[in-house]
Amino acid sequence: MSLFLRLLFRNKLAGFGAVVLGVIVLLALLTPILPLHLPNETNTANRFLRPMSEGHLLGTDHLGRDLLSRLMWGTRLSLAVGFAAALVAGLLGAAIGVMAGYFGGRTDNVTMRGVDMLMAFPYILLALAIVAVLGPGLLNALIAVAVVNIPFFARNIRGVTVGIAHREFIDAAKLAGMGHTRILLTEVVPNIVPVVVIAMSTTIGWMILETAGLSFLGLGSQPPQADLGSMLGEARSALITAPHTSIVPGVMILLIVMSVNLLGDGIRDALDPRLRSGALARPMATTRVERAEAPAPKGEGLLRIDDLETQFHVGSRIYKAVNKVSLDLKPGECLGLIGESGSGKSVTALSVMGLVASPPGVITGGAVRLEGRDLIGAPYEVLRSLRGRKVAYIFQDPLSTLHPLYHIGDQLIEAIRVHEHVTHAQAHERAVKLLEDVRIPNAGARAKAYPHELSGGMRQRVGIAMALANDPDIIIADEPTTALDVTVQAQILALLSDLRRDRGLAILFITHDFGVVGQLCDRVAVMYGGRIVEAGDTAEVLAAPAHPYTKRLIACVPELGGGRRELAAIPGLPPAVDDLPAGCAFAPRCDKAQTACRADEIDLTGDTHKVRCLYPEGAS
Amino acid sequence: MTIALKATDLAKTFDIGKRLIGPPRAQVHAVHPVSFEVQTGETLGVVGESGCGKSTLARMLVGLLPPTSGSIEIEGRALDRADPAAFGRLIQYVFQDPVSSLNPRKTIRQIIEVPLRLLHGLRGKALDDRIAELFDAVNLRPEFLSRYPHEFSGGQAQRIGIARALAASPRIVILDEPVSALDVSVQAQVLNLLADLKAEFNLTYLFISHDLAVVEAVSDRIAVLYFGSIVETGPAEKVFAAPRHPYTSLLADSAPVVGRPLGGAQSGELPDPLNPPPGCAFAGRCPRASDVCRAKVPELRAVEGDQFVACHHPLDP
Ligand SMILES: Nc1ncnc2c1ncn2[C@@H]1O[C@H](COP(=O)(O)OP(=O)(O)OP(=O)(O)O)[C@@H](O)[C@H]1O
Ligand code: SF4
Ligand code: SF4
Ligand SMILES: [Mg+2]
Numbered sequence: 001m002s003l004f005l006r007l008l009f010r011n012k013l014a015g016f017g018a019v020v021l022g023v024i025v026l027l028a029l030l031t032p033i034l035p036l037h038l039p040n041e042t043n044t045a046n047r048f049l050r051p052m053s054e055g056h057l058l059g060t061d062h063l064g065r066d067l068l069s070r071l072m073w074g075t076r077l078s079l080a081v082g083f084a085a086a087l088v089a090g091l092l093g094a095a096i097g098v099m100a101g102y103f104g105g106r107t108d109n110v111t112m113r114g115v116d117m118l119m120a121f122p123y124i125l126l127a128l129a130i131v132a133v134l135g136p137g138l139l140n141a142l143i144a145v146a147v148v149n150i151p152f153f154a155r156n157i158r159g160v161t162v163g164i165a166h167r168e169f170i171d172a173a174k175l176a177g178m179g180h181t182r183i184l185l186t187e188v189v190p191n192i193v194p195v196v197v198i199a200m201s202t203t204i205g206w207m208i209l210e211t212a213g214l215s216f217l218g219l220g221s222q223p224p225q226a227d228l229g230s231m232l233g234e235a236r237s238a239l240i241t242a243p244h245t246s247i248v249p250g251v252m253i254l255l256i257v258m259s260v261n262l263l264g265d266g267i268r269d270a271l272d273p274r275l276r277s278g279a280l281a282r283p284m285a286t287t288r289v290e291r292a293e294a295p296a297p298k299g300e301g302l303l304r305i306d307d308l309e310t311q312f313h314v315g316s317r318i319y320k321a322v323n324k325v326s327l328d329l330k331p332g333e334c335l336g337l338i339g340e341s342g343s344g345k346s347v348t349a350l351s352v353m354g355l356v357a358s359p360p361g362v363i364t365g366g367a368v369r370l371e372g373r374d375l376i377g378a379p380y381e382v383l384r385s386l387r388g389r390k391v392a393y394i395f396q397d398p399l400s401t402l403h404p405l406y407h408i409g410d411q412l413i414e415a416i417r418v419h420e421h422v423t424h425a426q427a428h429e430r431a432v433k434l435l436e437d438v439r440i441p442n443a444g445a446r447a448k449a450y451p452h453e454l455s456g457g458m459r460q461r462v463g464i465a466m467a468l469a470n471d472p473d474i475i476i477a478d479e480p481t482t483a484l485d486v487t488v489q490a491q492i493l494a495l496l497s498d499l500r501r502d503r504g505l506a507i508l509f510i511t512h513d514f515g516v517v518g519q520l521c522d523r524v525a526v527m528y529g530g531r532i533v534e535a536g537d538t539a540e541v542l543a544a545p546a547h548p549y550t551k552r553l554i555a556c557v558p559e560l561g562g563g564r565r566e567l568a569a570i571p572g573l574p575p576a577v578d579d580l581p582a583g584c585a586f587a588p589r590c591d592k593a594q595t596a597c598r599a600d601e602i603d604l605t606g607d608t609h610k611v612r613c614l615y616p617e618g619a620s
Numbered sequence: 621m622t623i624a625l626k627a628t629d630l631a632k633t634f635d636i637g638k639r640l641i642g643p644p645r646a647q648v649h650a651v652h653p654v655s656f657e658v659q660t661g662e663t664l665g666v667v668g669e670s671g672c673g674k675s676t677l678a679r680m681l682v683g684l685l686p687p688t689s690g691s692i693e694i695e696g697r698a699l700d701r702a703d704p705a706a707f708g709r710l711i712q713y714v715f716q717d718p719v720s721s722l723n724p725r726k727t728i729r730q731i732i733e734v735p736l737r738l739l740h741g742l743r744g745k746a747l748d749d750r751i752a753e754l755f756d757a758v759n760l761r762p763e764f765l766s767r768y769p770h771e772f773s774g775g776q777a778q779r780i781g782i783a784r785a786l787a788a789s790p791r792i793v794i795l796d797e798p799v800s801a802l803d804v805s806v807q808a809q810v811l812n813l814l815a816d817l818k819a820e821f822n823l824t825y826l827f828i829s830h831d832l833a834v835v836e837a838v839s840d841r842i843a844v845l846y847f848g849s850i851v852e853t854g855p856a857e858k859v860f861a862a863p864r865h866p867y868t869s870l871l872a873d874s875a876p877v878v879g880r881p882l883g884g885a886q887s888g889e890l891p892d893p894l895n896p897p898p899g900c901a902f903a904g905r906c907p908r909a910s911d912v913c914r915a916k917v918p919e920l921r922a923v924e925g926d927q928f929v930a931c932h933h934p935l936d937p
Contacts, residue, residue: 168721171684172784175713177705177738190725340803341774456670485669485830490874512804515876542878556804558833560875563857565837566815569808573773 007270014266020259024252028076037066039073040224048242061231061245062238065224071248074226079256081142081220081227082208088146089207090200093153094192100154101161102180102188112158115151123148127210131219138227141220145210153199160195164188194271201264205257212253228253286354287361289377294367301328301369302506303352303391303474308366310344310351313359319578321347323530324366326604327508329474334500334507336517336538339527340553340574345510348527349476353391354383370474389419392472396479398463402451408462409435409447415469434465438495457488464495468503476508481516493520514557518542526550529575529585536609544618546611549586584613622695624660624824625681625711625792629653630690632676636894648893650676652849653690658792660695663818663825665839665856667832667871671893673848674828675716678794681826683707695791709739712785716797718777722769728780729765735787750787757820758783758813775806779813786817792824799834811838832875836860841926844868847891847901850920854927864923864934866906900932908933 009015027034037056043064051059051067058067096115100108118126130144164170165188173183214220215229223230228249235245287310295307310322322344329335339345350356352368352375368375370390375383387393395401403411412431413424422430428447435443438461451459460480467475477496481489497520500507509521517524517538525535526547534547545551555568572589581587583598590597592615604612631653636646651673658664668674679685681692683699683706692699694710715721722731732751736742742750755762758779769777778798785793795814799807815838818825829835835842836856843853844865852865863869891901900918903909912932920930924937 168715168717169723171679171713172715172721172781173723173734174684174705175682175708176735176784176788177708178734179705186726187723191723340805486832486874486876487669487870489876493876513876515878518878519876519880553805556808558808558831558837560833560836560860560872560877562833562837564839567808567811567837569812570805571809573775573806574803 004270008266011266011269013262014269017259017262017264017266020255021263024075024256024259025079027072028079031072031076034072036069036072039065039069039226041065048238048245051244051248058248059242059244061235062242067245067248070226070231071228071252074228074231074249075252075256077138077221077225077227078208078212078229078253081138081145081211082204085142085145085149085207085211086200086204088142089149089203090153090196092146093150094157094196096150096154097157097159098161098184098188098192101158102165102184104162104165108158111154115154118148119151119155124210124213127214128217128219131214136219136222138215138221138225141211141214144214145207148210149203149207152203153196156199157192157195160192161188164191198264198268198271201267202261203264205260205264208260209253209257228256284358285380286358286378286383287351287356287363288358289354289363291363291365291376294374294376295365297367297369297372298326299328302331302371303327303329303508304367304369305348305352306367306369308348308351308368309364310347310356311362311364313362317578320530320580321577322351323580325527325530325532326366327525327532327535329506329508331473331506332500332504333523334509334521336521336524337508337510337527338512338514338517338524340512342574342577343527344530344577345527346478349393349478349508349510352476353387353393354378354380355393385419388415388467388472389470390472391474391476392467392470394460394463394467394475394477394480396482398459399451401463401466402459404451406450407448408451408454412447412462412465412469415466419470430469431465434468435462437468437499438462438465439491440465455488456484457491460484460488460492461495464492464499468499471503472505474506474508476510478510479512482511482513489516496520514542514554515559526553529580530577531585531612532604532610533586533612534610535604536606540609546606546609546616546618547586547613548590548592548615548617551617622660623657623693624662624695625658625826626656626693627681628655628691628693630655630677630680630692631688632673632680632685633688646894649896650848650893651680652847654850655690656843656850656853658824658826660791660824661818661822662841663827663839665835665842666826666828666845667830667835667842668845669830672845674845675796677845678713678796678826678828682711682713682794684713705739708735708788708790710790711792711794712788712790714778714781714785714793714795714798717801718774718781719769719772719801721781722777724769727766727768731769731780732765732784732787735784739788754783754787757786757817773806774802775810778802778810782810782814782817786821789821790823792826794826794828796828797830798827800829800831807834814838832860832871844871847893847896849901849930850928851902851931852927852929853920854925858927862937864927864929864937865931866908866935867902869935870905900930908935 046060046064047062049056049060053059056066058071061067096111100111126148127144130147131140134140134143170183170187173187211220212229215227216233218233221227221230231249232246239246297304298306305325305327308322308325312319312321325348327335337345347356351363363376409431412434413427416427416430432443432447435446440446440458440461481492484492493516499505511517521538523536524538524541525532528549534541534550545554552570556570558567570589575581575585581598583600584602587593587597597614602612602614604610632651634648634650636648666674676685680687699707732754733747736747736750752762760779799810802810817823827835827838839856841853842856842859843850846867852859852868859868860872863872891897891904897903899914899916903913910933918930918932920928923929923934
């Protein structure tokens, strides 16, 4: 709750809205005990008194009634009706949405068609029609406003409910013996409350306005009862001669609607989980760099990463996702980067081209040299011109790089024409050729397909074609086959291997699968807790792992053909990178750990086969 | 040996493009009629690629999806009503995504309590004792009970999921890709725990996975699913070591193994479910396909001992 308030007030406008609305609501609540005139007390002798008149702070209206008093009572009424309408619309709409979304099928179909039909009517016309049927009156206006808003809530909430109803915990609840009612009340509803609150807070302002509109037309509150709309309506005939009678309720409506909407937006932002994680600021074009100075290059190489440090600064915590990582890639070489989830593989890969999101990401040290030129801290234009042309990425989920609404062919053409000035026809030809290169059958026709029309394996091939579009020297592939089936994975790996041979591509291949590394990569680096713990020739590392972690991780991987057996496990969990132990990060799980292991940082030693361990395997 | 779970001609067809009235626009046969038996105390592994109907089959077995046709028997009793609560006491489910299977707004205690209260009517001290027992069985610390799901790692969350399934005291547990979301070093912890629990509570498992090596390591028998049908079943040590169906053989060759050259790089996609081929569904990718394959659907038949295969031209052992 306090987190919610802090987030809410970080947004200055929302804070302003909250204060204004708070004052108005407080005054409205206090109205009965304030020393005011009676709101309906007429005094025709004192008609149209100007504001600041003796005894009437805001003047009087056409019947000589005190405007201040009417304004306060009117505000009170308008707020009450607005809140009541929002509550009714929210609850009924949510109930309909939850039912439709949860039960699906025919229930959903029938209710949602009904809702669509209601939504097809112009808003205010529908409200007028309802009041026309029920007859004028404040209660009927309230009903009308609530009814016309129900479809909005029903639609919204249905969408969210469908998402929740397909989550696995709902299935689990069914298997645990819960009936539909109980599941709806204890599993579904608690998860949609925030959405209902957001929807209410962003629409309540409009509902107050709509009620005022109906009253203005004489369909809402009936004389002499004052609400903001009817005050405006009654003042209409004296708009020119006594403008204050219109301005006073008008300004109040403006204040209320504005403050409610500002506050509503603030509430929405504060409750939105995406914005909550501190990403309220706009992301920067490239990763923020805060490094003292670039380390001297330690050698040659097409791509050299030297002592790279990338961190995430979230609040007061520092996540050392990548900690002094050094890698090098020669032309035409395939380097495997292997490690468990959270070990820093992806962050390493993204740091190369400054693609780590900032905030919260910061590169705090090291250098990334492409053909000798340091890319860390390079301006956005430089990085952009290199992305795709020199270094291209392939991600696990190709959908994240493909636009869902364009033909894949057009996207390839676009990618080609970013870096090269060729005609559309030439680019099209190249695009089809690329699709053929990644072995998409019937490439010419498939170029007209949308991403969602392709299978996972096909889509990943398009992802590879996109990466190849500008003939890069280096491909960084971040788990490109993890989401694919084994038979499709085999196809993609074979494809990458062929492309590497044919085009002399250098590949940085990120994976957590030793089998894949063993088949594809020349060299491999093993990451643990943000550091490289072992690196060397693939065959050598796999046959004789030197680091205890590598050795035990390999032992955990079941191999086909081993038959039924007990599997090796590493007890414990990988370390949290915001709280790394001093010394060796693997020490808490290592059965060879000595006191020396926990004392100081351990260096990566060795010539071609490097290891970061005081007591490596095989050495006695 | 008694039969714990028996499925007879179990099939599921989904309607696509439902209309308010009238028939649907199209139908997808997610699971073609399949029949199989699982002996008490056995682990039946089910492998297949995405979209081949593994999860649909599993969800029918626990009553989360009503089958289009066919029947399910558990320990000789027919369960034909799709009522998860009736199924719940006999058969339980462990989900693939450990985090999404726990309601983010409930504490672990609230989650574990539900099956104990609703299926077994436990209250008060009996309830607390049973929870402590379950937590002990899956090696979790009791102080975790008051925490919320997001505070747990994948491996821990999966243990909680397993504890919830065990809370119903089922006879059979369906494990739907229980370790796919976990790291290898943690995966083995969970697999070994499952093996221990099976021995301790005399359970029967149906273990679904796309990872052939994992399935082979934990199963007694394996069934290979392709495009909604069982194409091969047999003892775990034989199915991948000496596959008789060309698809099983392709699967076995595709699994990345250190020291083996990249293999199985054969093109071809799964058939279109809206427009299935008339004969063998694998014919489009099969090197042995002949005319009879493209015309007639092969039936599952015994080839050798208890190895069954649905193929007109099975491979030689
Ligand atoms: N936007 C972010 N904000 C805060 N921390 C982050 C962010 N992105 C990554 N991290 C942290 O950085 C560390 C390394 O993450 P990274 O994504 O590189 O792991 P990985 O090795 O690629 O794992 P996986 O195998 O799951 O892809 C993790 O501890 C992660 O929690
Ligand atoms: S340094 Fe020590 S604790 Fe770390 S891996 Fe080596 S032996 Fe184990
Ligand atoms: S039936 Fe024919 S096409 Fe199908 S798997 Fe057997 S040989 Fe291949
Ligand atoms: Mg990653």
